[in-house]
Amino acid sequence: MRTSLLKVVLTVACALPACAATFSVGTATAESGQKTTGYLEVLAGSDPAMNIPVVVVNGTKPGPTLALVSGAHGTEYASIIALEKVIQSVDPAQVSGKLIIVPLVNLGSFEKKVPHVNPTDGKSMNRFYPGNANGTQTERASWLITKEVVEKCDYLIDLHGGDLDESLRPYSYWSKTGNERLDTASRGMVLAFGLDHIIVVTDRPKDPSASRYLDSTASTRGKPAIAVEAGYSGTAEPEDVQKLVEGCYNVMRHLKMLPGAAQTVENPVWVGKVSSVSSPSAGFFYPLVRRGTYVAEGMKIGYVTDYFGKTVWEARAPTSGVVLYICSVPSMKKDDNVANIGPITTEP
Ligand SMILES: [Zn+2]
Known part of the structure; x- marks a missing residue:
């Protein structure tokens, strides 16, 4: 009963010329x-x-x-x-x-x-x-x-x-x-x-x-x-x-x-599973590579200094691949993302 009522309503409504077009x-x-x-x-x-x-x-x-x-x-x-x-x-x-x-x-x-x-x-x-x-x-x-x-x-x-x-x-x-x-x-x-x-x-x-x-x-x-x-x-x-x-x-x-x-x-x-690099320390971030650069595993890609200029951490590429992005400002707090590196993979 409900179904047939619904059908009637739909039929009447869609008979209106504007219905399908709106x-x-x-x-x-x-x-x-x-x-x-x-x-x-x-x-x-x-x-x-x-x-x-x-x-x-x-x-x-x-x-x-x-x-x-x-x-x-x-x-x-x-x-x-x-x-x-x-x-x-x-x-x-x-x-x-x-x-x-x-x-x-x-x-x-x-x-x-x-x-x-x-x-x-x-x-x-x-x-x-x-x-x-x-x-x-x-x-x-x-x-x-x-x-x-x-x-x-x-x-x-x-x-x-x-x-x-x-x-x-x-x-x-x-x-x-x-x-x-x-x-x-x-x-x-x-x-x-x-x-x-x-x-x-x-x-x-x-x-x-x-x-x-x-x-x-x-x-x-x-x-x-x-x-x-x-x-x-x-x-x-x-x-x-x-x-x-x-x-x-x-x-x-x-x-x-x-x-x-x-x-x-x-x-x-084609890029495989992306590796994120995050900073264990707060301070000033200095990038050493640009977006789109290809890097080898272990390569230094930037570093962080404390507020007195002493280097407290070196960021290194966790995998070989392309720098999809890198942090572009000095502000760095603990656990912030420094870069995403994408390893090149074969066509899936
Ligand atoms: Zn977004």
Whole structure:
């Protein structure tokens, strides 16, 4: 009885001409051929409410829904500016399918210029997925993004970069989940995105209720997803922004959401399990290598002095590989990350 009633309601509702064409995310609603703006309204809880900007692009032809998200870390500027450029330039008349674009998840971080975390609750906005409707602001925002963005998309790209204190060379993450359909689709996306260094990740959560990261929240819900990084140390260099903009457009071509052939990286450098180096001492950090440098295991990559100039620790590469990023500021406290080194691996 309930089923047949539901069927009647659905039939009547979808008989309306606008039904199939309307697409809503948060307060943004777009008819076919429209690009509209709105907000993901995170309600107040134990701490204040926040409104996360969202743009919906509803193409004129059928196709998949791609979500583009940046600014979980609100001072990774190149990735945020890249999505602003996509918002300005994308033409709904050319699009087959739909885009959900969230250019700045972590408004507090952006406004207050606080790296790594949401200053309201001190949490990283890419570590608490799938979120919690009754948690702190980061958890409530993550919960809403899971409902409104992840559950409404077919594919997802999470854009990041080097934060205020990270000198980073561009790279992307490809998660090998073991699910062949997902892995083939996300591999196609990461090659089409075009960054030439690709980290192969094999240890991401498998449990959708404990997905932690945004890309894992998508992939554990059956949606192919990648994460990409470009930009460094508070800059939004045109070269980095352009790489990210081009990557988004190229994935759209790859997914047949835009006309034209997608280019793929011909000879990517595949990177295995990344080694992080952290400092056992507080003081001044002096880097001795630059982002993108290839180092051998044991090589000195920097050192820390105490506040009187005495060297208290030498940072050495725990593995041979590429310096994915290195700390770009002198501020060093105990256990802070100094560098990430990625060992080169064979094609997976
Ligand atoms: Zn980030």
